[in-house]
Amino acid sequence: LNSSLIFFSSYFIYHSEKFQEKISPKKFWERKINTLSTELKKDDIRIKSLKLDLEKEISLATYNEEMAEIKAQREDLDANDIYNEMENEHIQKLSRIKDEIDEISKDEEKVKNNLEKALCHINLLK
Numbered sequence: 001l002n003s004s005l006i007f008f009s010s011y012f013i014y015h016s017e018k019f020q021e022k023i024s025p026k027k028f029w030e031r032k033i034n035t036l037s038t039e040l041k042k043d044d045i046r047i048k049s050l051k052l053d054l055e056k057e058i059s060l061a062t063y064n065e066e067m068a069e070i071k072a073q074r075e076d077l078d079a080n081d082i083y084n085e086m087e088n089e090h091i092q093k094l095s096r097i098k099d100e101i102d103e104i105s106k107d108e109e110k111v112k113n114n115l116e117k118a119l120c121h122i123n124l125l126k
Contacts, residue, residue: 029122036115043108050101054094061090 021028068083 026122026125029118029125032118033115033122036111036118040108040111040115043104043111047101047104047108050097050104054097054101057090057094057097061087064090 017028064086065083068086069079071077072079072082
């Protein structure tokens, strides 16, 4: 039991960021820069994808009235009620996409700031 406790303690100490930074600062900051760069690329791709989804949803809105009429005829319902329901769902979907874009953009800014700090650290080590 004691040996496993010592092993896990050593493992966590070794993998702690501060300890890694002190042991090999250049390697630590290079790894940090690679991680942050990858994260930044992923966020950028995700934002572009969401913007395309947003454009698609906006363009599909022009067909809501026609789709409501078709659905009303098929299900023998009021076309205006169906259209209003579809319009509300559409607005909610657009809002969710915009909120997600905003959230990822905020995260992206944090990553950019951390990346700049990491680049400054690596430049100081040279």
